[in-house]
Amino acid sequence: MPLDPRSLIALGGLMSAMMAVVLWVMRRNYPPSIRGLDYWAASPVLWLVATLLFSGRGQLSPFLTVVLANQALLLGATVYYIGSRRFLGHGGGWILWGSVAAASLLVLTWLTYVAPSYQLRVAIFALLMAVLYGAHLRFLWRHGGKGFPMRLVQVVLALHILVLVARFTSIVMGRADSDAMEPSHFQTAYIGAYVLTVLMLSIGAVLLATDRVRTELEHLAMHDSLTQTLNRRAIMQRCHEELERARRHGRGPSIMMLDLDHFKAVNDTHGHQHGDAVLVHFTACTASVLRSGDWLGRYGGEEFLILLPDTDAAAARHVAQRIHVLLQAGHPLDCQLSIGVATWQGPQDSLEAMLTRADAALYQAKDLGRNQTCAG
């Protein structure tokens, strides 16, 4: 059943206003690392302007209700696309799509005043929006990843492209209405799809930003801020999980306790910032010799812990040897270190016992002159 276009447009305005408020509040409160939110917050404002102008059809001048109304719609979609680009760390977009918007302004003005044609205007505008949504969809497909919020935005864009193509086809086949406010099936589908798209794209932006904040908080909660390795709580959690797994499968891990040698002297001689740089260099080098299933964490100060799942004592010693060699390569930030290794001894073994053995082995390595590995 065809619905009244004016009511649908009013609904679209209401949705835009509500989502604009939500996104502006988020923009104010979310960390600045969530980029693109200001663009996403601006797009429902532009869509709201578009609906206000559309609803003035018959009372205000066609320049406002046709040319500028469509222009605000196009700009809202453009700004949303630029927001997605910023969110995913990409610049640009304005030169191309700003030029497209300027060209569309000229064409719409021409088809409203110089050579008036409702059909041609709708056909060209539908095509333009479909191309813009297509570019947006292609960008998200290439760079957006796989999470649910990203898939939601992609599906909304794809569905809206289908509606726009259907709209364009209906005009080309001469089966369209002759006025935007005519309550036809085409207008109901077209404006209804627009209202839903406004709502769903804004919800998509909310979900994307929230998902990103959650990921960032999880990262902060689990990682050391200087070295970006796991923090003490996270590496201990991994060790507990690995011992649980070892008890089920019968194959256990080795753990390594690493302590930089004479690190106090490094700080005292070259300053604390140099000491920090040494720690960052040390973790980057160490991480580069580990397998993808191994875990490196900061145990405290200049002490680190490595968890090597399913690794016997000989293999763990190999890894330790690789770390010693890599840190003697001649880089200005290279340091020497002592390592204590403990290997799982069977289901009766516990994490506390392994840590005690690794600690004792580390002290043995220090006592024997440092820059070496001992096993406990």
Ligand SMILES: Nc1nc2c(ncn2[C@@H]2O[C@H](COP(=O)(O)OP(=O)(O)OP(=O)(O)O)[C@@H](O)[C@H]2O)c(=O)[nH]1
């Ligand atoms: N720059 C910097 N230094 C740190 C950090 N955390 C701990 N330290 C320093 O690491 C040093 C550890 O000193 P000690 O425990 O005496 O150990 P050491 O000098 O390495 O001596 P050995 O372990 O016996 O070889 C202290 O001076 C701490 O201030 C950090 O995040 N950055």
